[in-house]
Amino acid sequence: MCGDGGRDPGEATDDTQMAVLTAESLLERGETDLPDVFRRFRRWAADGPKDIGLQTEAVLTSGAPWDTAAALHFRTNRRAAGNGALMRAAPSAVRFARHGRAPTMGAARRLSALTHGDPAAREGTAVLHELIRVALSGEDPLTAVPDTLAALHPGHRARYATVLAPGWHPDRATEFNGAVWPCLGSAVRALRTTTSYEEAVRAAIGLGGATDTVAAVAGAPAGSVYGIGAIPERWTQPLHVPLPGFGDRVLRAREPAGLAERSAWTAAGCGQGVTTP
Numbered sequence: 001m002c003g004d005g006g007r008d009p010g011e012a013t014d015d016t017q018m019a020v021l022t023a024e025s026l027l028e029r030g031e032t033d034l035p036d037v038f039r040r041f042r043r044w045a046a047d048g049p050k051d052i053g054l055q056t057e058a059v060l061t062s063g064a065p066w067d068t069a070a071a072l073h074f075r076t077n078r079r080a081a082g083n084g085a086l087m088r089a090a091p092s093a094v095r096f097a098r099h100g101r102a103p104t105m106g107a108a109r110r111l112s113a114l115t116h117g118d119p120a121a122r123e124g125t126a127v128l129h130e131l132i133r134v135a136l137s138g139e140d141p142l143t144a145v146p147d148t149l150a151a152l153h154p155g156h157r158a159r160y161a162t163v164l165a166p167g168w169h170p171d172r173a174t175e176f177n178g179a180v181w182p183c184l185g186s187a188v189r190a191l192r193t194t195t196s197y198e199e200a201v202r203a204a205i206g207l208g209g210a211t212d213t214v215a216a217v218a219g220a221p222a223g224s225v226y227g228i229g230a231i232p233e234r235w236t237q238p239l240h241v242p243l244p245g246f247g248d249r250v251l252r253a254r255e256p257a258g259l260a261e262r263s264a265w266t267a268a269g270c271g272q273g274v275t276t277p
């Protein structure tokens with residue numbers, strides 16, 4: 001982020017903020033404590049972050065309890081397949097990767113459902129988790145797309161198969177990339193058409209629209225494929241993550257990467273409080 005619209009260079013947006021809140025909950029609770037994640041999200045949303053998805057904001061500020069807020073929003077609005085659960089997928093994907101496909105996709109669905117009542121958002125987030133899991137296992141996530149589609153709820157396979165097909169182009173999107181399908185399709189295409197972390201993230205940003213989110217969604221599997229050493233230092237050096245709702249906390253420099261390392265360490269069974277998902 002070069003800095004504009006009231007942001008400093010390197011200042012993280014809502015995508016990273018929500019990912020950090022998820023990572024910290026998973027690490028501190030040692031399990032998927034959904035009410036705890038929801039409480040952290042709500043505390044953040046109530047303090048007026050510089051950006052927040054419309055749907056995420058509506059759910060988190062509704063006053064409804066953690067286990068019904070998103071469902072109530074979906075029942076009322078019917079359109080709730082935003083990309084807001086995709087963008088925060090990396091920490092839980094790292095955390096559950098070693099447990100295999102079903103636990104990883106299950107965790108994705110449960111965490112996604114905190115803010116996104118539309119099953120399409122849950123299934124898309126499950127796809128992204130699985131692609132990250134495959135990449136972390138050292139395999140090519142793009143070759144895992146067919147098996148991943150087969151693990152989706154049958155009613156959602158066709159639409160994801162369309163946007164994840166090798167020939168799909170964002171110009172063919174039927175919605176703005178703030179929606180889950182073109183966002184995921186664009187991110188996977190960015191990975192498919194490039195050969196480095198930097199190129200993948202640049203390709204995602206170059207598509208326009210919800211650039212921070214498409215880049216976050218592309219960056220998570222790209223980082224899993226190319227490794228932390230592939231992330232340019234001129235990008236990580238100015239990075240800082242303010243956390244509204246949590247005092248004056250700002251994560252700087254390598255702290256976000258440290259969270260990822262601790263998540264992977266915990267997932268490997270080397271940390272405290274590891275539980276079966």
Ligand SMILES: [Mg+2]
Binds near residue numbers: 051212213
């Ligand atoms: Mg954003």
